[in-house]
Amino acid sequence: MQSFEIALFGVLGLALGSFLNVCIDRLPGGRSIVKPPSECDSCHRRLSAGDLIPLLSYLWLRGRCRYCQAAIPRRVFVVELVTGAALALLCWRYGLTAEFGVIGLWAVVFIVVFFIDLEQGLILNVLVYPAIGVALLLAWLVEPPWLEGWVLAPVVSSAVGGAVGLAMFWLIVVFSRGGMGWGDVKLAALIGLICGFPLVLLALILGAVLGGLAALGLLLVRRRRWASGQTIPFGPSLAVATMATILWGSAVGDWYLDLL
Numbered sequence: 474m475q476s477f478e479i480a481l482f483g484v485l486g487l488a489l490g491s492f493l494n495v496c497i498d499r500l501p502g503g504r505s506i507v508k509p510p511s512e513c514d515s516c517h518r519r520l521s522a523g524d525l526i527p528l529l530s531y532l533w534l535r536g537r538c539r540y541c542q543a544a545i546p547r548r549v550f551v552v553e554l555v556t557g558a559a560l561a562l563l564c565w566r567y568g569l570t571a572e573f574g575v576i577g578l579w580a581v582v583f584i585v586v587f588f589i590d591l592e593q594g595l596i597l598n599v600l601v602y603p604a605i606g607v608a609l610l611l612a613w614l615v616e617p618p619w620l621e622g623w624v625l626a627p628v629v630s631s632a633v634g635g636a637v638g639l640a641m642f643w644l645i646v647v648f649s650r651g652g653m654g655w656g657d658v659k660l661a662a663l664i665g666l667i668c669g670f671p672l673v674l675l676a677l678i679l680g681a682v683l684g685g686l687a688a689l690g691l692l693l694v695r696r697r698r699w700a701s702g703q704t705i706p707f708g709p710s711l712a713v714a715t716m717a718t719i720l721w722g723s724a725v726g727d728w729y730l731d732l733l
């Protein structure tokens with residue numbers, strides 16, 4: 474029975490990934506994510522059901538529009554695959570629990586945040602503001618397990634985490650003058666609300682380390698100097714770090730407390 478559920482959520486995840494691609498394409502320009510129906514970005518022909526089968530259509534059409542041959546971004550395939558795999562794996566690990574629901578929701582949100590910041594260098598208020606409300610509500614109503622066991626009540630842990638995230642990144646923006654934007658500050662506050670205190674520290678430090686490594690890797694690969702004033706998109710690394718923290722942060726915390 475459980476393998477049926479895993480397969481079901483894998484397929485639902487693929488379809489959801491297809492919708493997330495629409496969000497990634499349209500939200501930065503402030504366009505509607507429901508109207509018009511999916512169309513080619515180049516020739517604006519409406520796509521038929523056969524063009525919209527997750528993964529398979531991309532492979533079958535070899536990454537090109539059926540009508541005008543314009544290249545379809547590789548990201549379309551990647552997002553479908555990652556969303557499907559994420560929901561299947563989370564269902565496998567957590568079963569049909571509230572924890573699965575909460576972690577699955579944040580996985581979906583951070584996939585969108587990851588790709589919009591990677592492609593556009595933007596962290597959108599239209600995503601972050603509602604997510605802040607949802608994070609507080611979940612801390613209060615669902616009390617995710619990584620918020621428990623830190624002396625503070627889950628909702629207090631969440632609120633303190635949000636304040637710490639906001640303060641840390643606000644200070645960085647003020648003192649670094651460029652290199653990080655206000656979108657990152659709002660995102661850090663959201664991450665604090667999700668992870669709570671003290672795990673917010675783990676998430677933000679891990680995110681900064683991953684971001685630094687990614688920037689260094691890009692510099693080495695492209696053999697270019699970092700232009701002054703050029704901002705590093707921290708959203709993608711913060712998104713990955715946050716997911717790692719809510720999946721494994723409590724285990725890291727226990728290990729650390731054992732050391733003391």
Ligand SMILES: [Zn+2]
Pocket residue numbers: 513514515516517518538539540541542543
């Ligand atoms: Zn086309």
